[in-house]
Amino acid sequence: MPDLCVLGLGLIGGSVLRAAKAAGWTAWGATRSSDDVTAARAEGFDAGGDLDVALERARAADALVVVAVPLPAVDEVLRRVAAVVPTAKLTDVVSVKGPVHDAVRRLAPRTRYVGGHPMAGTSTSGWGAGRADLFRGAAWVVAVEDDSDMAVLAEVVAFALAVEAHVVPASTAEHDAAVGRISHLPHVLAAVLAAVGADGGPLALALAAGSFTDGTRVAGTRPELTQAMCEGNRTALLDAVDDALGRLGAARGSLASTGGLAKTIEAGHAARKALDAQRSAVRTDVTIDLDSPGARDALRAVGARGGRIVSLDGATARAQTS
Amino acid sequence: MPDLCVLGLGLIGGSVLRAAKAAGWTAWGATRSSDDVTAARAEGFDAGGDLDVALERARAADALVVVAVPLPAVDEVLRRVAAVVPTAKLTDVVSVKGPVHDAVRRLAPRTRYVGGHPMAGTSTSGWGAGRADLFRGAAWVVAVEDDSDMAVLAEVVAFALAVEAHVVPASTAEHDAAVGRISHLPHVLAAVLAAVGADGGPLALALAAGSFTDGTRVAGTRPELTQAMCEGNRTALLDAVDDALGRLGAARGSLASTGGLAKTIEAGHAARKALDAQRSAVRTDVTIDLDSPGARDALRAVGARGGRIVSLDGATARAQTS
Incomplete structure (x- = not known):
């Protein structure tokens, strides 16, 4: 220690x-x-x-x-x-x-x-x-x-x-790409949603229920903290914002042309279910010798599969992956 | 009764x-x-x-x-x-x-x-x-x-x-415009966010914390219900989606050019504070005679100011507005 x-x-x-x-x-x-x-x-x-x-x-x-x-x-x-x-x-x-x-x-x-x-x-x-x-x-x-x-x-x-x-x-790059999607993009979308809602005036805000309150919660964070966090991950966040723009634009096009949102809503539902499923997944144990030549790759593979290190005994790490 | x-x-x-x-x-x-x-x-x-x-x-x-x-x-x-x-x-x-x-x-x-x-x-x-x-x-x-x-x-x-x-x-139109912004758009953005997050793979989902979980919660709603609700309000939802696309596109442009997100984050923060402020605002009483010629306008004005009817005695409605 x-x-x-x-x-x-x-x-x-x-x-x-x-x-x-x-x-x-x-x-x-x-x-x-x-x-x-x-x-x-x-x-x-x-x-x-x-x-x-x-x-x-x-x-x-x-x-x-x-x-x-x-x-x-x-x-x-x-x-x-x-x-x-x-x-x-x-x-x-x-x-x-x-x-x-x-x-x-x-x-x-x-x-x-x-x-x-x-x-x-x-x-x-x-x-x-x-x-x-x-x-x-x-x-x-x-x-x-x-x-x-x-x-x-x-x-x-x-x-x-x-x-x-x-x-x-x-890896550093894997981390930054992941948090761009699941931490920084949510802050940007929360800010956008809050502003579009407030543009609807007091009536819209009076009608705001759980979907709006939940979706804008992190917009209540001190803006200088959110800004520093998001701007610090500029490159990866740009990728995530571009993906969001692409998906939102596709939803817009579909709604305007056929009136249908099935693809957008179903993809979102499946993704949310994937989150729940991963959290309740049965875990498989993996043991990694940190002194071995393949240790770094093995560690990154654990993270890439949604796993984590659960114990360390000397140079032997035990990990769980779904 | x-x-x-x-x-x-x-x-x-x-x-x-x-x-x-x-x-x-x-x-x-x-x-x-x-x-x-x-x-x-x-x-x-x-x-x-x-x-x-x-x-x-x-x-x-x-x-x-x-x-x-x-x-x-x-x-x-x-x-x-x-x-x-x-x-x-x-x-x-x-x-x-x-x-x-x-x-x-x-x-x-x-x-x-x-x-x-x-x-x-x-x-x-x-x-x-x-x-x-x-x-x-x-x-x-x-x-x-x-x-x-x-x-x-x-x-x-x-x-x-x-x-x-x-x-x-x-009014019907005011209602549909408002819920497009604070109920239907949140469902569309939740679906988009969930999908972009899941595209980051198991690592991204493993790192998902409150901002992602909150922002995607309503994507867990049965998709056929969400779809029917959103598609039923097509015209107003298109306006809201266009506003969101405009704001997200502006954020993208600013992040790519100067690296700055201050305008986006600060607007979102101010909007979220407006929601909190409206909810804790001191209320002013208004009395409306439903039989009077101006009753309909007076009622709509209550809603437009974020107010509500709190009691009804015969044809006399008492309302509170912020």
């Missing part, structure tokens, strides 16, 4: 620090927000305001460094990491992986970086919003690249398992 | 019959589904399998006739109404109002028709799915046309109030 150095103590970073302590790991954090430092300390956590001091401790302890700042602040934090712990064991919790991966290559190329993305919480922020159990049952994607350091990967997996997350291995 | 004759005993019709009895109204129903007749009788309700027999009773009692069959079956039922009770006091509970209004003009032109739409329940169907309290707190749109019979309108309003619905007056 390595030590953990958490840089950034907002919703996710603050929850990482809490969850680490609750799981019995030695962990400390740093943030430039003096309010968050004060609040964290008042709750008995090991928190400070100087990233370099936290990183010096990480170097001394060979700690796993967790970058937990928003995407726009990542570059600056990586520069500090490279300056103080150039070969750090490094992970992050940012919601897109391609841009962080690129930034690490550019600014901290000697670190042993394995990206991560715990998929929990976007509608609140700050230390006060965090919880020790935020990651319980949530997906935590661990990025598996051809050059990933498997020892660091094992540490990231071990931590995500310790906080009871569902550990999903996937 | 008039008597009530309910034609069709599915989810909505069956709930109308239950709610009427619970509110102390004399009510009977008829349906061609012998299973539903048996089930309704077993629960002590006055139900039969012959529409003409039910309509003969309606003529004798000058009952308010409620058409509660799906849109494709409306024409046939209207022909029976016109044959047995040509000047019936008539309403309906179908989810689109323009097509029903047109069908009444065509097939039962002498009836005194005032359309209605209780906005409750789409994902289940049949007598067994009904409930006496289905309409409590739900919007019940009452269609106000320039030639509406105000005495029948008052009866429809009285019934909707008796079952504790939120009575929203609006």
Whole structure:
């Protein structure tokens, strides 16, 4: 069990620090927000305001460094990491992986970086919003690249398992494409739906029932958070938006010409049933030796099949796939 | 308090019959589904399998006739109404109002028709799915046309109030435009989102969290129900889909050119806040004399401002608007 150095103590970073302590790991954090430092300390956590001091401790302890700042602040934090712990064991919790991966290559190329993305919480922020159990049952994607350091990967997996997350291995590109479709596109469509509904005036809003309320819920998220998340995954989100435009345009054409929506509605129904079916699918166990040459491919195959890592014993990961 | 004759005993019709009895109204129903007749009788309700027999009773009692069959079956039922009770006091509970209004003009032109739409329940169907309290707190749109019979309108309003619905007056066209935006478009977008997500494969579905689950929930509705509802409101839904295509296309263009989504996300956020604000708005009372010349305009103005009728005393309606 390595030590953990958490840089950034907002919703996710603050929850990482809490969850680490609750799981019995030695962990400390740093943030430039003096309010968050004060609040964290008042709750008995090991928190400070100087990233370099936290990183010096990480170097001394060979700690796993967790970058937990928003995407726009990542570059600056990586520069500090490279300056103080150039070969750090490094992970992050940012919601897109391609841009962080690129930034690490550019600014901290000697670190042993394995990206991560715990998929929990976007509608609140700050230390006060965090919880020790935020990651319980949530997906935590661990990025598996051809050059990933498997020892660091094992540490990231071990931590995500310790906080009871569902550990999903996937490549950086696979991750970004998937979240473009199931996390970022929903935010864009919710914004579009909310605006079209409000254009109908107070009568339309007065008649809004479950389908509209559910479909626009995430439009209530703080817009700067949604915007940063979506814009950070620009390329993959464009693909998803293009698919949505194509399908919506086809529905429009069919409705205008024949008046029929069967194809659109039936495809959506089948897709939603596929989600339910996958969630209730019987699972098959797979064992992966992380030291084997095919480990990376095997891990990515688990994620591609909708599976996850459920335990880690030394270098032996046990996974379940549907 | 008039008597009530309910034609069709599915989810909505069956709930109308239950709610009427619970509110102390004399009510009977008829349906061609012998299973539903048996089930309704077993629960002590006055139900039969012959529409003409039910309509003969309606003529004798000058009952308010409620058409509660799906849109494709409306024409046939209207022909029976016109044959047995040509000047019936008539309403309906179908989810689109323009097509029903047109069908009444065509097939039962002498009836005194005032359309209605209780906005409750789409994902289940049949007598067994009904409930006496289905309409409590739900919007019940009452269609106000320039030639509406105000005495029948008052009866429809009285019934909707008796079952504790939120009575929203609006013209047929206003109703269809509004539900196109806040009920039918959400179903189309949910179908599109579900399909684009499932195209991302098992990994994408495994990573699906609240934004995707919420945004696709209504795609789980039985597709034939969704299809009939959306196709029945073709013209208004086309307008809503075009608005959505325009906004999504603008988002696509902005993301591709500058990488920015601020306009889309901020408009969606403001719209969602408008929904919340309207729901918590302080209400202003308005009193409308249904016998006055301006009553129809005054009623429609209440609905257009997001208001509703809260009580009826003789021909005096009290309404609240935000």
